[in-house]
Amino acid sequence: MPAEGSAFAQLHQHLHQTRLLGSISSALYYDQNTVMPAAGAAWRGEQLALLAGQLHERQSNAAYTELVAAAEAELDAEASPEQRRNLQLLRLELERQRCLDPALVSALAKAQSRGNAIWQDARARNDFSAFAPALQELIALRRQQASQLAAAEPVPRSPWEILAQPFEPDISKTRLEELFTPLKAELPVLLEQVRATSTPQPAAIDLPEALQEQLCSELLDSWGYDPARCQRSRSAHPFSCTVGPQDYRITTRVVPGQPLSAFLATAHEWGHSLYEQGLPRTDDHYFPWPLGEATSMGVHESQSLFWECRVARSRAFAERWHPRFCSALGSDPWAGAFGFWRALNPLRPGLIRVEADELSYCLHIVLRFELELALMEQDMPVEDLPHQWNQRMGELLGIQPQTDSEGCLQDIHWAEGLMGYFPSYALGHLISAQISETFEIENGSIQALISAGDEIKLQAWLGKTVWPLGRSVNAEELVEKVSGCPLSAQPFLTYLAAKVDQRAG
Secondary structure, three states: OOOOOOHHHHHHHHHHHHHHHHHHHHHHHHHHHHOOOHHHHHHHHHHHHHHHHHHHHHOOOHHHHHHHHHHHHHOOOOOOHHHHHHHHHHHHHHHHHHHOOHHHHHHHHHHHHHHHHHHHHHHHHOOHHHHHHHHHHHHHHHHHHHHHHHHHOOOOOOHHHHHHOOOOOOOOHHHHHHHHHHHHHHHHHHHHHHHHHOOOOOOOOOOOHHHHHHHHHHHHHHOOOOOOOEEEEEOOOOOEEEEEOOEEEEEEOOEOOEOOHHHHHHHHHHHHHHHHHHOOOOOOOOOOOHHHOOOOHHHHHHHHHHHHHHHHOOHHHHHHHHHHHHHHHOOOOOOOHHHHHHHHOOOOOOOOHHHOOHHHHHHHHHHHHHHHHHHHHOOOOHHHHHHHHHHHHHHHHOOOOOOOOOOOOOOOOHHHOOOOOOHHHHHHHHHHHHHHHHHHHHHOOHHHHHHOOOHHHHHHHHHHHOHHHHHHOOHHHHHHHHHOOOOOOHHHHHHHHHHHHHHOO
């Protein structure tokens, strides 16, 4: 523990207060997306804008600047690597915050809240024209933000790359293109292989909403859900949210015509929450310091995808849970565990990203990545977005939406101006595959553990190998540290090819 009265001790207290303010913002966001009445949107926007301004002021004012500098001056030969890394991360974020105009921070917070409310209404009414002005405003504000932040970047970066840094530190467009090129080349081939060998789709299954909720609760209970620290609610878009060190929230949704969607979304969001619960927060170097934060959104996504895809969509998991589903339903509409596994892994192109199968999911991300670049850096008019979306989806996935609600209005991210976020979802697939491959090299078959109901051993390994790294590394450094190899698309493509072969029987 830093000596009482030292700059480190004062900085620790300052960061603790900042975390408290940030957690209030998180709680308001969770409320906004779960139980807040629609008429509360304008006032909520003002609340969030006020907090955003206060947070920015705390992270950029002269007193904080002096405090960070004083802590840096206290570093000596005996300073720990953790102290040095924390101050390095704080300095980088401080310089970024100091570049931002407080008026822009407030304007962004208001535009995000307004954009969220307008998007929900426009999506419900399938009216892109109603959302277009809000999106245009958010793009303009994000361009201003990137321009202001450019001076703080340690290396030259494009506007889109600057906005992507909070989600994926050190990422570049060039590196993403290196990783995405094999996906664009090989995923359509695998999709075509599935089309050529696919069997007729089974009849639609009616899984009552109450039963879906019950099964979701049973899944969470089997994976260590603690109601004293965790809460699950419903929202328009599933998400995970950490309100405090002992307060973890997730949301799910029941989708008409998608009877397994809520179950898989629960697995996905609980994976996010498990990672949050496993981050290093008990030592003085970690909470409320940067080292206790998630490595990146790509790593975050790798953990949710591990539990959704490697576990909940696995053959072994289907064989264990098939009897439970049948017992709850009173029948077996899947005609056996293999049919249930196929239902968990439809492997056919769909319009909706969050309902997408593992083969097409990354192509959804490539679509969004390319459109973000077009909007942010290539002067594509916002009005062209629906047409460009439909055309490029046809080229990548061979399907086109009939409505904008199924197309460019489906995601919440652009409604909140989150440019630079989407690639982390695809990186999560790649990271999850490479981490899974490493686990099996060291510990044997993941399927065998799932068959035995020993998922707790998977949690223990991740809790020892991945979760404690926090922000001591970036995503690619984490992958190399865990696996001994640079991040590659190949483990993911190998895994998918094996699943396609298995599905063919």
